[in-house]
Amino acid sequence: MTTTFYAPPERIRDGMIDxxxxxxxxxxxxxxxxxxxxLVVVDGAGxxxxxxxxxxxxxxxxxxxxxxxxxxxxxxxxxxLALALLKQRNRFETALEKAVELGVRRFVPLVTDxxxxxxxxxxxxxxxxxxxxxxxxxxxxxxxxxxxxxxxALRLDADLKLVAHEQADPASSLVRVLAxxxxxxxxxxxxxxxxxxxxxxxxxxxxxxxxxxxxxxxRLRAETAALAAASALMLWAEAAPTSVSASAST
Ligand code: SAH
Numbered sequence: 518m519t520t521t522f523y524a525p526p527e528r529i530r531d532g533m534i535d536x537x538x539x540x541x542x543x544x545x546x547x548x549x550x551x552x553x554x555x556l557v558v559v560d561g562a563g564x565x566x567x568x569x570x571x572x573x574x575x576x577x578x579x580x581x582x583x584x585x586x587x588x589x590x591x592x593x594x595x596x597x598l599a600l601a602l603l604k605q606r607n608r609f610e611t612a613l614e615k616a617v618e619l620g621v622r623r624f625v626p627l628v629t630d631x632x633x634x635x636x637x638x639x640x641x642x643x644x645x646x647x648x649x650x651x652x653x654x655x656x657x658x659x660x661x662x663x664x665x666x667x668x669x670a671l672r673l674d675a676d677l678k679l680v681a682h683e684q685a686d687p688a689s690s691l692v693r694v695l696a697x698x699x700x701x702x703x704x705x706x707x708x709x710x711x712x713x714x715x716x717x718x719x720x721x722x723x724x725x726x727x728x729x730x731x732x733x734x735x736r737l738r739a740e741t742a743a744l745a746a747a748s749a750l751m752l753w754a755e756a757a758p759t760s761v762s763a764s765a766s767t
Contacts, residue, residue, distance in 0.1 A: 519567075520548060521557045521651040526564065534558050534568055534580045541578035544570070556580060559650060561658035565589035590655035592620045594754035595703040599625040599670045600743045601710035602635045609637060610645055612740040617649035617659045619747045625673070626664040631712035637664070667707075667718055671725040676701035678727040681708050681742050682719055685731035691746055694728055695753050704750055708743040 522540045529535075536544065536558070544550045550570055558566045558580065564587060568580035598621045603609045609626075616624055626637055646659050671678065676699070679691065707722070714722075719729055732742055 519555050519557050520544070520550075521559060521654070523647050523651055524558050524560060526560045526562050529558070529560055529564070529566065529582070532582045533571075534566060534582060536578040536580065538576045541573075542576045544578045545573050545575065550578070558582075559589075559656045561647070561650065561656075563588045563591065563657050565656040586656075588656060590620075590653065591657050592751065592755055593702070594620075594751065594757075595622045596620070596747055596750055597623040597625060597673060597675060597703070597705045598743055598747055599627045599665075599673075599705060599707045601627040601629045601632050601708065601739060602637060602664060603739055604633045604635045604711060606635055606637065608738070608740045609635065610642065612743050613642055613659075613661070614645050614649045615740075615744045616747060617646055617655065618653045619744065620655070620751050621659055621747055622657070623660040623662065625662045625670055627667055627670055627707065627710075628664050629667045629710055630715045630718055632710045633712075667714075668721065668725075670705070670707060671722060671727060673705055675703045675705035677703075678705045678722075678725070679707065679746070680714065680719065680722040680727045680729050681706070681732050681746055682714055682729050683731075683736050684713075685729045687731050687734055689728070689730055691730045691732055691749055694730055695750070700757065706743070706746055706750065708739055708746070710739060 522536055524534050524536050552570050554570045556568055558568055566582045567584045568582050570580050572579040598616050600612055650658055732746055
């Protein structure tokens with residue numbers, strides 16, 4: 518299989534790709550790639566470039582684009598996943614990585630009433646996003662916003678706003694909401710912290726037009742809830758007749 522590398526759009530010009538230093542070092546020193554070798558370069562903005570190496574140095578690798586495809590691995594269905602910051606950063610980082618694999622478009626760290634001190638290391642998070650994009654065969658970097666409050670997240674634009682709550686009536690299962698007549702193109706999915714959402718937050722969510730949904734009769738850890746719901750949403754959307762697949766632009 519051809520190895521996939523990452524280069525942001527500004528490093529791709531006139532059909533030539535100048536790989537970032539770290540990516541170039543990996544290609545040349547670790548994989549011992551040489552001019553003539555084939556590679557795939559994703560630009561994180563929907564571009565998937567099949568290319569051939571033309572020049573290598575110790576920490577330099579330049580490739581010529583052979584063919585560009587757009588939106589490989591991307592779904593026209595948009596999920597914005599708003600997950601409360603967690604006390605254990607590693608659990609939050611796992612959620613970030615898996616959200617990329619599941620095709621989530623945008624990830625919003627939430628600060629809620631019961632959010633405990635946890636936080637997020639931006640530079641670590643960014644390397645997780647890049648590695649997961651390459652590994653999962655996506656061409657877009659998942660957008661990771663700065664942390665926002667619960668109320669600000671409720672104001673985000675979406676056709677359907679889902680608030681997962683373990684005390685929701687099992688009759689309002691996520692699956693039942695999706696079986697409704699409207700076909701949303703952009704879903705906002707909100708998941709609470711270890712201590713869950715407060716009743717006041719649930720009330721505010723309802724009055725802001727949010728649907729409070731159950732993810733089943735077991736209590737899931739926050740990151741499990743986020744991934745289970747994102748996975749159900751994406752499978753449902755990609756099985757719908759309106760979904761389209763990646764198309765070639767050149
Ligand atoms: N407060 C709870 C646990 C919260 S679980 C307690 O200690 O009993 C963390 C988050 O995961 C919740 O805020 C919710 O968004 C989501 N979640 C977990 N299990 C769920 C379920 N069965 N249905 C809906 N959401 C769930």
